[in-house]
Amino acid sequence: MFRPMRDPGAPAAAPLRFTFDGAPMTARAGDTVAAALLANGVSVNRHTPVSGAPRGAYCMMGVCFECLVVIDGVGNRQGCLVPLEEGMRIETQRGPRQAEALSQEIGA
Amino acid sequence: MTTTSTADVVVIGAGIHGCSTALHCAQRGMKVVLIEKDHAGRHASGVNAGGVRQLARHVAEIPLSNHSMDIWHRIADLVDDDCGFVSDGQVLVAETEQELAVFRERVEDLNLRGFHHEELIDAKELRRLLPAVAETCPGGVVSRRDGAAVPFRATQAFKRKAVALGVDLREGVRVTGLTRDGAQWRVETAEGDVLAPKVVNAAGAWAGRLAASVGEPVPLEVIAPMLMITGRVEPFIRPVVILRGRKLSFKQFANGTVLIGGGYLGRAFPDENRTELDWDKLSQNARTVWELFPVMRSATIIRAWAGIEARMADEVPVFGPSAKHEGLFHQFGFSAHGFQLGPGAGSVMAELVATGATNVPIDGLRIQRFQTAASA
Amino acid sequence: MNRVTDVSALKEQYDLVVVGAGPAGLSAAATAAELGLSVLLADENPAPGGQIYRAVTTTPVQRREVLGEDYWRGQPIVQRFERSAADYAARTTVWTVGRTELMSGGEGFEVGVSADGQARLIDARHVILATGALERPMPIPGWTLPGVMTAGAAQIALKSAGIVPDGRVVLAGCGPLLYLLASQLQSAGANIVAVLDTTERGNALAAAGALPDFLLSPYLAKGLKLMLAARRKLRFVGGVTGLRAEGEGRVKQVVVERGSARETIACDMLLLHQGVIPNVNMTSAVGCEQVWDEQGHCWAPKLDAWFGASVPGISIAGDGAGIGGAESAALRGEVAALEAARRVGRIDEADRDRRAASVRATLARAMRGRRFLDVLYRPAKAFLAPKDAATVVCRCEEVTAGQLRETTRKLGVQGPNQMKTFLRCGMGPCQGRLCGPTVTEIIAEERGVAPAEVGYYRLRPPVKPVTLGELANLPKTEAAVKAVCR
Numbered sequence: 001m002f003r004p005m006r007d008p009g010a011p012a013a014a015p016l017r018f019t020f021d022g023a024p025m026t027a028r029a030g031d032t033v034a035a036a037l038l039a040n041g042v043s044v045n046r047h048t049p050v051s052g053a054p055r056g057a058y059c060m061m062g063v064c065f066e067c068l069v070v071i072d073g074v075g076n077r078q079g080c081l082v083p084l085e086e087g088m089r090i091e092t093q094r095g096p097r098q099a100e101a102l103s104q105e106i107g108a
Numbered sequence: 109m110t111t112t113s114t115a116d117v118v119v120i121g122a123g124i125h126g127c128s129t130a131l132h133c134a135q136r137g138m139k140v141v142l143i144e145k146d147h148a149g150r151h152a153s154g155v156n157a158g159g160v161r162q163l164a165r166h167v168a169e170i171p172l173s174n175h176s177m178d179i180w181h182r183i184a185d186l187v188d189d190d191c192g193f194v195s196d197g198q199v200l201v202a203e204t205e206q207e208l209a210v211f212r213e214r215v216e217d218l219n220l221r222g223f224h225h226e227e228l229i230d231a232k233e234l235r236r237l238l239p240a241v242a243e244t245c246p247g248g249v250v251s252r253r254d255g256a257a258v259p260f261r262a263t264q265a266f267k268r269k270a271v272a273l274g275v276d277l278r279e280g281v282r283v284t285g286l287t288r289d290g291a292q293w294r295v296e297t298a299e300g301d302v303l304a305p306k307v308v309n310a311a312g313a314w315a316g317r318l319a320a321s322v323g324e325p326v327p328l329e330v331i332a333p334m335l336m337i338t339g340r341v342e343p344f345i346r347p348v349v350i351l352r353g354r355k356l357s358f359k360q361f362a363n364g365t366v367l368i369g370g371g372y373l374g375r376a377f378p379d380e381n382r383t384e385l386d387w388d389k390l391s392q393n394a395r396t397v398w399e400l401f402p403v404m405r406s407a408t409i410i411r412a413w414a415g416i417e418a419r420m421a422d423e424v425p426v427f428g429p430s431a432k433h434e435g436l437f438h439q440f441g442f443s444a445h446g447f448q449l450g451p452g453a454g455s456v457m458a459e460l461v462a463t464g465a466t467n468v469p470i471d472g473l474r475i476q477r478f479q480t481a482a483s484a
Numbered sequence: 485m486n487r488v489t490d491v492s493a494l495k496e497q498y499d500l501v502v503v504g505a506g507p508a509g510l511s512a513a514a515t516a517a518e519l520g521l522s523v524l525l526a527d528e529n530p531a532p533g534g535q536i537y538r539a540v541t542t543t544p545v546q547r548r549e550v551l552g553e554d555y556w557r558g559q560p561i562v563q564r565f566e567r568s569a570a571d572y573a574a575r576t577t578v579w580t581v582g583r584t585e586l587m588s589g590g591e592g593f594e595v596g597v598s599a600d601g602q603a604r605l606i607d608a609r610h611v612i613l614a615t616g617a618l619e620r621p622m623p624i625p626g627w628t629l630p631g632v633m634t635a636g637a638a639q640i641a642l643k644s645a646g647i648v649p650d651g652r653v654v655l656a657g658c659g660p661l662l663y664l665l666a667s668q669l670q671s672a673g674a675n676i677v678a679v680l681d682t683t684e685r686g687n688a689l690a691a692a693g694a695l696p697d698f699l700l701s702p703y704l705a706k707g708l709k710l711m712l713a714a715r716r717k718l719r720f721v722g723g724v725t726g727l728r729a730e731g732e733g734r735v736k737q738v739v740v741e742r743g744s745a746r747e748t749i750a751c752d753m754l755l756l757h758q759g760v761i762p763n764v765n766m767t768s769a770v771g772c773e774q775v776w777d778e779q780g781h782c783w784a785p786k787l788d789a790w791f792g793a794s795v796p797g798i799s800i801a802g803d804g805a806g807i808g809g810a811e812s813a814a815l816r817g818e819v820a821a822l823e824a825a826r827r828v829g830r831i832d833e834a835d836r837d838r839r840a841a842s843v844r845a846t847l848a849r850a851m852r853g854r855r856f857l858d859v860l861y862r863p864a865k866a867f868l869a870p871k872d873a874a875t876v877v878c879r880c881e882e883v884t885a886g887q888l889r890e891t892t893r894k895l896g897v898q899g900p901n902q903m904k905t906f907l908r909c910g911m912g913p914c915q916g917r918l919c920g921p922t923v924t925e926i927i928a929e930e931r932g933v934a935p936a937e938v939g940y941y942r943l944r945p946p947v948k949p950v951t952l953g954e955l956a957n958l959p960k961t962e963a964a965v966k967a968v969c970r
Contacts, residue, residue, distance in 0.1 A: 154905075258905060260902070261905045264895075264902065264905070268895075338952065339913055339949060363908070365911075382771060384582050384584065385580070385945065387580065387582070387594065387605055387955075387958065388958070390955060391955050391956060391957075391958040394955040394956040395956040397952060397956070398952060398953065398956035404952050405951070405953045405956075406952070406953055407951065407952045408913065408949035408950065409946055409949060409950050409951070409955055410912075410913060410946075410949050411915070411944040411945075411946070412944060412946065413944045
């Protein structure tokens with residue numbers, strides 16, 4: 001999907017590690033979750049609740065809600081507005097929130 | 109153009125009540141003019157919770173509500189649209205044993221009066237109907253024929269059918285005066301007057317002013333009940349849930365979105381067609397859901413809003429002929445629970461307008477009750 | 485500037501709350517704080533700059549020529565704000581602005597903010613909404629496929645993360661940003677296989693009348709240079725009348741129509757853009773009257789000379805007030821802040837007018853040539869209201885153009901608010917941002933009336949979704965506590 005541009009002047013900070021649907025990935029500290037996924041070649045981050053169609057980030061500025069993902073168990077997060085953190089567990093947002101998964105998440 | 113037109117009946121206000129009355133009058137062959145200051149369904153009728161509920165109604169309303177419910181169950185026959193009506197029942201949840209005891213008395217009382225739509229249920233049946241409800245709730249009351257519809261869509265369907273039957277709908281026209289003109293009523297508007305022997309006041313939050321202008325003041329408060337809706341959540345509940353102790357109504361649609369209400373009030377500015385939300389109260393509303401349905405805790409609130417409507421001091425509508433004037437009828441003040449009554453009230457009102465009488469008992473709803481109180 | 489990371493650390497009340505940290509919001513907040521107002525600037529992004537100056541203080545892109553000199557003009561604007569005494573809440577969503585009676589007396593606003601899963605209500609005497617623009621939706625068949633993004637999205641990825649689209653990239657649409665992005669991506673090393681221009685041939689003629697003004701405008705130098713550079717170095721396909729993105733599970737190719745001619749171009753990414761429009765969601769949810777802007781072919785808030793909206797105490801600055809570009813946005817922010825300062829009693833009218841005079845002169849120059857661009861790059865009908873019935877218009881609820889047209893005809897739908905109740909378009913999480921303009925356009929076309937007559941969605945708070953948990957755990961406001969005690 002995306003790749004880092006070649007910029008000899010760019011500072012080389014240690015990358016952050018995270019997982020997407022269990023697969024280990026790394027990205028630049030300072031990236032948003034959506035940018036980190038794009039940089040790792042992830043084109044699909046959610047399936048729509050209506051038809052299950054695959055979708056990927058679209059506007060990157062917080063208006064389209066296509067980059068919704070589950071982050072550390074919490075769904076409906078806008079990936080383009082959340083800065084990536086070390087060890088984040090990111091998952092595909094599948095359809096509507098599953099009531100059962102949800103109740104486990106919050107320990108109810 | 110300011111010509112004067114004539115009609116058999118003028119209905120003022122094109123909410124679901126005005127539209128339904130206009131429709132039923134047209135079915136009876138009357139020439140109907142329906143006048144609306146904004147557009148049909150702009151206020152309470154278009155933005156309410158859509159509850160189609162017999163459950164927990166005031167006894168005075170039950171006959172009208174029963175009549176209405178029969179119509180809801182064949183609504184498409186009447187308006188050529190199912191209005192999004194689904195009948196999965198409504199459940200009044202008891203949060204404590206004391207509450208359940210009160211509900212038991214109520215159901216027994218209704219049974220004695222010959223009403224059997226409310227049914228007391230125990231914890232087991234409650235859990236069967238609402239698996240996600242908090243485990244501490246000991247039981248409740250169910251009204252199984254109840255359900256919900258899509259309010260704006262329903263009001264539009266009534267409007268369309270009324271117009272198809274020949275009703276002269278005038279939207280964006282404000283009634284500026286209501287006066288006697290010989291045996292007729294003169295309904296004054298900026299777009300011309302309408303002369304008719306019969307007038308129905310179905311002006312919702314604005315009906316009190318109209319009634320007062322003809323010497324029938326009523327204790328009507330303009331309110332703005334608030335609602336909120338969530339994004340899609342995996343379907344987990346079918347009936348509508350209501351509480352009594354704390355304020356809540358809770359309905360999940362088939363598409364997964366959840367409507368949360370309960371009668372918390374925002375601020376109403378009827379002269380500006382404007383409402384302002386009170387987020388402190390919506391927070392309390394959300395808190396109740398948080399406690400009752402843990403599965404909802406990370407659902408997202410997508411929209412919140414408030415409609416403008418009329419609440420009577422006794423929270424019972426004003427329905428029936430004027431106490432003072434021949435040919436004037438009132439149909440307002442439904443106090444945040446009028447949507448379900450719309451279809452039936454329109455049918456009964458049309459009967460009243462056409463024949464002067466109805467077999468459906470409406471005695472407890474008449475405007476006289478306020479005059480009696482005032483003169484007493 | 486005082487960075488506030490926890491909403492509980494915000495003040496109970498500010499003289500001024502500014503929403504959005506683009507050029508307009510930054511300048512407004514700085515101006516007001518310099519005049520002694522207590523100011524909060526709240527913004528969703530991690531760093532100031534908005535979209536045009538996105539990540540200008542944090543970007544990993546070090547080669548200045550990649551993003552161009554115009555981009556770096558954002559630095560002094562941010563620096564001025566950083567020197568001010570304003571509070572700055574980054575990564576903070578403003579989800580409601582409602583009219584209220586302030587505890588301190590008088591009319592004001594209740595502002596709902598949320599950060600890190602914690603929501604809070606604070607009071608403001610005056611509010612400046614600087615929520616900017618968004619890209620006009622470009623609903624072509626297949627635009628929902630992964631691998632299709634807006635041109636602005638690719639630009640944001642470049643600015644904020646230093647990443648460029650991989651593989652074969654196609655850009656399609658019209659407007660200055662498209663050419664700017666083509667040149668930026670190219671110098672960042674992207675493989676742009678084609679730029680497909682949908683500008684209608686007739687537009688150039690129509691725009692000719694506005695040309696003299698444009699020749700005096702700041703757009704001229706950069707705009708023409710960009711377009712010429714893009715044309716020289718890239719495959720530039722003009723006169724495009726139809727586009728279709730195709731692929732299974734992600735975009736593989738784009739089918740291009742130029743009149744009766746048809747061509748298929750294989751690609752890995754398709755970037756769409758047909759201009760920007762004011763983001764009206766918040767301004768409209770607050771109750772500010774919107775009017776149809778014929779020249780910009782979009783809805784925009786109704787404003788007075790001080791960028792005051794129809795709701796007293798709300799000002800709207802920057803592109804959210806009508807598209808004017810970055811330079812004008814900063815100036816409009818300044819003007820709006822001067823009026824806010826007058827309104828809260830910090831400066832008098834004469835002082836306000838004196839301070840505003842020089843800003844207004846610069847503003848007039850900055851706005852020159854806008855009309856030429858609006859007319860030249862007015863999107864073609866085919867890309868505003870798709871004819872193809874299966875094309876998705878509402879991306880959230882997956883409502884198609886065909887459904888919208890049929891419902892308009894069969895049910896006599898008059899406007900978008902009625903349409904919502906039948907099809908749920910605009911009822912998803914994006915709250916109509918990505919479908920509103922198209923829904924208006926399609927209803928207008930089917931009814932044979934102007935978009936202005938059809939209207940727009942009546943928007944409701946929360947302007948951005950809040951979770952039930954955030955709402956349930958809202959700290960009690962002073963007002964609520966008093967109401968209980970009474």
